Amino acid sequence: MYERFFGLADTPFRLTPDPRYLFLSKKHAEAIAHLRLGLSESSGFVCITGEVGAGKTTVLRAFLADLGPEVTTAYVTTPALSAIELLRKISRELGLQATSESQVALVDELGAHLLAQRQAGHLSVVVVDEAQALSVELLEQIRLLLNLETTTEKLLRIVLVGQPQLRGLLMNPALAQLNQRITLRWHISPLSYRETPAYLRHRLRVAGGVEAMGLFTVPAIRLVHSLSGGVPRLINMIAHRALLAAFLVRAPRVNRRLVVRAYKEIQAVPLPGTLTVLRKAGWATAGIAFGVGLISLGAPQIDWLFGSAHAPARTEAPAPAPKEVAVAPAVEAPTPVEAPKADDAPKPADAPPPTAVDTFAELQQAVAGVDVRASARSAVDAVLAAWHARPLGADEAGVPEGLEQVAWRRGLEDLPLTGNLSMLRLLDLPALLEIRGPGNDGPRYAALMGIDDGKIALSIGGTPVLVDATALDRLWLGRAHVVWRDFERLGPTFGPDTRGPQVVRLQELLRRAGAYAGTPTGAYDAATATAVLDFQRSRLLSADALVGRFTRIVLYAAAGGYTRPALATPVGTTS
Numbered sequence: 001m002y003e004r005f006f007g008l009a010d011t012p013f014r015l016t017p018d019p020r021y022l023f024l025s026k027k028h029a030e031a032i033a034h035l036r037l038g039l040s041e042s043s044g045f046v047c048i049t050g051e052v053g054a055g056k057t058t059v060l061r062a063f064l065a066d067l068g069p070e071v072t073t074a075y076v077t078t079p080a081l082s083a084i085e086l087l088r089k090i091s092r093e094l095g096l097q098a099t100s101e102s103q104v105a106l107v108d109e110l111g112a113h114l115l116a117q118r119q120a121g122h123l124s125v126v127v128v129d130e131a132q133a134l135s136v137e138l139l140e141q142i143r144l145l146l147n148l149e150t151t152t153e154k155l156l157r158i159v160l161v162g163q164p165q166l167r168g169l170l171m172n173p174a175l176a177q178l179n180q181r182i183t184l185r186w187h188i189s190p191l192s193y194r195e196t197p198a199y200l201r202h203r204l205r206v207a208g209g210v211e212a213m214g215l216f217t218v219p220a221i222r223l224v225h226s227l228s229g230g231v232p233r234l235i236n237m238i239a240h241r242a243l244l245a246a247f248l249v250r251a252p253r254v255n256r257r258l259v260v261r262a263y264k265e266i267q268a269v270p271l272p273g274t275l276t277v278l279r280k281a282g283w284a285t286a287g288i289a290f291g292v293g294l295i296s297l298g299a300p301q302i303d304w305l306f307g308s309a310h311a312p313a314r315t316e317a318p319a320p321a322p323k324e325v326a327v328a329p330a331v332e333a334p335t336p337v338e339a340p341k342a343d344d345a346p347k348p349a350d351a352p353p354p355t356a357v358d359t360f361a362e363l364q365q366a367v368a369g370v371d372v373r374a375s376a377r378s379a380v381d382a383v384l385a386a387w388h389a390r391p392l393g394a395d396e397a398g399v400p401e402g403l404e405q406v407a408w409r410r411g412l413e414d415l416p417l418t419g420n421l422s423m424l425r426l427l428d429l430p431a432l433l434e435i436r437g438p439g440n441d442g443p444r445y446a447a448l449m450g451i452d453d454g455k456i457a458l459s460i461g462g463t464p465v466l467v468d469a470t471a472l473d474r475l476w477l478g479r480a481h482v483v484w485r486d487f488e489r490l491g492p493t494f495g496p497d498t499r500g501p502q503v504v505r506l507q508e509l510l511r512r513a514g515a516y517a518g519t520p521t522g523a524y525d526a527a528t529a530t531a532v533l534d535f536q537r538s539r540l541l542s543a544d545a546l547v548g549r550f551t552r553i554v555l556y557a558a559a560g561g562y563t564r565p566a567l568a569t570p571v572g573t574t575s
Contacts (some may be wrong), residue, residue, distance in 0.1 A: 001244065001246055001247065002246070002247035004242050004245075005210050005241065005247050005250075006058075006208065006212065006215060006247070006500050007209075007211065007212060008204075008206060008212055009204075010205045010207045010239070011207065011426065012203040012204050012206065012207035012208070012238040012239075012240075012243075013203060013235075013237075013239045013243070014213075014236070014240070014279040014562050015233065015236055015237070015382035017057060017058055017061055018205055018255055019061065019062075021206050022062060022098070022202050023083055023198070023202045023203065024062070024234075025191055025195045025198075025199070026191075026195075027082075027188050027191075027540070028059050028062075028188060028315065029056055030186060031048055031050075031186045031188050031278070032059055032062055032063050032066075034046055034048065034185075034186045035048070035059070035063045035097075035159060036066075036492075037070070037184060038065070038157055038159065038183070038184050039123060039157055041123065041157075041184075041473075042153035042154060042253045043146075043153070043154050043182050043183055043474070044154070044157040044158070044183060044184070045146065045154075045157070045181050045182050045186070046158070046159045046160070046182070046183070046184045046186075047159075047160045047166070047170070047182045047184070047185045047186075047540055048159075048160070048161045048162075048186050048187075049161070049162055049163065049167055049185075049187045049188070050163070050164075050187060050188030050189070050232075051164060051189075051190065051231060051233055051550060052233070053231045053232060053233025054161060054185070054188045054189070054190060054231055054232065054233075054295075055188060055232050056161050056162075056188060057129070058232075059188065060075075060127060060161060061128065064127070067125075067354050068124050069127060070123060070213075071122070071124075072094055072095065072117065072121045072122060072123070072124050072125070073093070073094060073124075073125045073126075073127060073128070074089070074090045074091075074094050074124075074126045074127070075127045075169060075532050076089055076090065076093070076127065076128045076129065077129045077130065077377055083103060083137060083141040083549070084101070084103055084106070084144075085136060086138055086141055086454045087103060087106040087107065087110065087141070088106065090110070090126055090145075091106060091109065091110050091113075093126075094110070094113065094114075094124055095113075096109060096110065096113055098110075099242070100184065101276070101453065103535035106294055107144075107148075110145075110148065110154065110436075111148045112146055114156055115150070117147075117155075117156060118153075122197055123157060123493075124155065124156055124157065125152065125156075125157045125159065125160065126142075126145070126156060126157070126158050126159070126160075128142065128158070128159065128160050128161065129162075130161070130162055130163075130345030131159045131160040131161060131162035131166050132162035132163045132165040132166040132169060132450060133162075134169075136169075136172055136174050136175060138177055139169070139170075140175065140178065141269045142158060142160075142178070143175075143177055143178040145158065146158065146181060146429075149209055159353075160182075161373075163185075164176045167187075170182075172384065177481075178397070179418070179478075180478065182437075182478070183420070184420070185420055187542075188479075189230075189537065189540060189542065189543065190228075190537065190543065191225070191230035191232065191235070192227050192230060192537050192538060193222075193230075193534055193537065193538070194467055195230070195480075196221065196224065196225035196228075196235060197218075197422045198438060199232065200221055200235065200239060201213040201222065201284050201454075202214055203206070203239075204216075208295075210574035213365060214253070215246075215253055216242075216245070216253065216254045217238070217253055217255050217256065218422030219255065219256040219340075220242070220254050220255050220256045220258070220259045221254075221467065222256075223256050223261055224238050224239060224242070225262070226530075227259070227263050229543070230537065230543075234472050236265065237266055238262055238437075240250035241257045241263075241265055241266050242254045242258050242261075242262035242411060244262070245258045245261050245262050245436065246258050247266070256545040259326050262405060267513050278463050279387070282448075282566065290436065291563075296425070309407065321532045327546065341565060353447075362471075363465075363471045363472065363475060364469050364475065365445075366460050366463075366465060367436075367444045367475060368444075369461070370444055370460055371444070371461075372444060372460035374461060375435075375444040375445045375446070375461055376399050376400055376432075376445040377392055377399060377445055378445075378447075378459065378460075378461050378462040379432050379447040379459060379460075380392055380399045380400065380403065380406065380432060380445075380447075380461040381432070381462075382430070382447035382449065382462070383409065383430045383432055383447050383481075383483050384406075384483070386447075386449065386450040386565035387410070387412060387430075387483060387485070387564075387565060388408040388563075389412060390410065392406065400432055400434075400445065400481055403416075403432070403481055405449055405482075405550050406482050412483050412484065413465045413483070413484055413485065413486060413549070414481055414482075414483055415427075415481065415482040415483075415484060415550075415553070416479075416480070416481050417444065417479075417480055417481075417482065418476060418478045418479050418480070419478060421456070421469060421473075421482065423450065424448060424451075424480060424567070425451050425567060426539065426540060426541075426554065427482055427550070427553050427554065428445060428486075428554075428557055428566050429482050429483065429553065429564070429565060429566065429567065430448055430449055430482075430483065430565050430567065431447070431448040431480045431481060431483075431486055432446075432447060432480060432481040432482075432483075432484045433446045433448050433458070433479070434443065434476070434478050434480065435449070435460075435475050435476055435480040436475050436476070442461070443459055446458040446459060446460045446465075447459040447460075448480070448567070449464070449567070450567050451469075451567045455467070455468065455469070456468070456469055456472050458472075482553070485555050485556075485562075486552065487556055488502075488506075488509065488556075489505075490502045490505060490506060490547060490552055493546050493547060493548035493549075494546070494547055495524065495529075495545050495546040495547065496524050496545055497524060498524040499522055499523050499524065500521065500522060503520075503521075503522050503523060503524050503528070504520045504522045505522070506524075506528070506532075506547055507520035507521065507522075507528055507531075508520050509552075509555050509556070510528070510531045510535065510555070510559075512558075512559040512560065513535065513558035513559045514554060514558075515531045515532075515534060515535040515558075516528065516531040531543045531544050532547060532551070535551075535558070536551060539554045539558070541554060
């Protein structure tokens with residue numbers, strides 16, 4: 001309708017996927033990188049999550065379109081009603097007849113087919129879209145398909161794609177084995193404050209050339225981002241309606257007023273976890289007034305070889321930062337009454353040079369040579385030493401189970417999570433890792449002390465070890481404990497409408513991090529919420545405006561001025 005008026009050859013913001021308009025933000029490109037990496041891993045099991053409209057289907061289409069003839073794909077989009085139907089669907093997508101009524105027979109037939117395919121040099125991939133709609137029974141059936149294997153690798157690569165509810169679903173105790181087998185995770189978060197303009201202009205350029213890239217004014221683009229939360233589908237809806245509104249009044253460009261009009265007309269329904277329409281519009285206005293443009297949005301360069309930056313989800317209200325991505329931290333640890341001074345604790349002794357562990361077999365051997373309980377104590381001591389905290393006492397035997405109390409006594413807190421190296425690199429603190437032990441004699445524990453250029457510095461049984469990231473991925477179960485300090489004693493998770501001294505301290509932290517230009521008021525107002533949201537997005541955290549453990553750990557590092565260990569800098573330096 002408006003294409004000719006604006007000199008466009010096509011409608012730039014249609015909702016249907018079109019490969020010509022493909023725009024890969026860093027988050028989308030990294031999701032594709034995770035999918036491709038899953039193909040190369042012998043036990044490739046990938047989980048990709050994202051909000052409604054975040055671009056999961058776009059990522060899948062780009063990934064599938066790039067596969068060569070040596071890869072056969074089963075793409076399951078409609079949740080099956082039973083395990084038999086799921087097996088038939090997968091088998092038929094891979095080229096089998098799958099007429100048997102027996103689940104055992106179907107699995108045997110599928111296994112024989114997959115083995116023949118692998119011997120012929122072909123890979124078989126199952127992509128399950130909208131996986132959050134699957135039952136526990138069906139997800140368990142998918143796990144059993146991973147048992148189809150040779151002596152060296154799995155015969156099937158599996159990709160689960162779904163909305164954030166999938167992360168909570170995987171926390172079901174009945175799915176513990178499935179959750180542990182996921183080797184790569186990634187959460188597609190909304191576009192950042194800087195990516196939204198690039199997204200809009202990219203689509204306009206495809207539809208009308210370079211001249212069309214300026215159809216939206218800068219204030220209009222900022223408001224589109226604020227109202228949409230950076231969700232591509234909502235961006236498309238608002239931008240399309242705004243162009244129509246401009247056409248009706250014969251305006252040559254879309255300004256902020258036309259964006260407001262468009263948003264009111266479409267009556268968009270906020271996505272789960274987003275703000276209501278009125279509050280979002282109010283916050284967007286206040287955010288612009290207080291200088292949203294001053295907010296630093298330089299996303300950290302996370303090594304694309306590592307797993308996703310998903311974060312764990314809490315069992316109750318989702319915790320900020322991966323509410324995660326994706327598996328559940330325990331309840332908020334109590335804030336210690338008094339944090340001991342660093343000078344009161346023993347300083348870590350100079351460590352011997354690390355032993356290089358180059359292969360998976362060598363890492364297995366190093367882990368197998370350590371007693372289960374001894375590995376836990378030595379790993380905890382290594383993490384405590386990084387904080388200049390006193391080592392475990394003789395009466396502190398129950399670790400890692402009792403690590404929360406151990407940390408509390410030293411003015412620290414314990415953040416248990418299930419994630420990957422990207423998440424730990426983002427938090428940038430030493431961590432206790434649960435490593436798969438030999439046979440069935442229980443896990444071992446290692447202290448993560450550093451990450452640098454694909455090499456991981458660990459402490460195993462008190463011995464420093466330098467290991468390749470790919471070797472660690474095969475033994476690490478994804479479970480970890482991050483010990484941290486709430487330097488400003490911000491207390492339990494809080495968000496909008498909070499008032500008090502903890503908000504003053506938060507605003508000061510945001511100001512030091514370059515994310516807040518106002519004067520600390522002690523009221524968690526619209527400007528504060530805008531600053532928190534943009535800070536979360538810029539650091540690949542879950543953008544929910546709640547100041548919980550993930551957000552404050554990253555915020556303390558960004559604000560600087562605290563003596564804290566880091567994975568990329570010498571232990572005990574001031575960040």
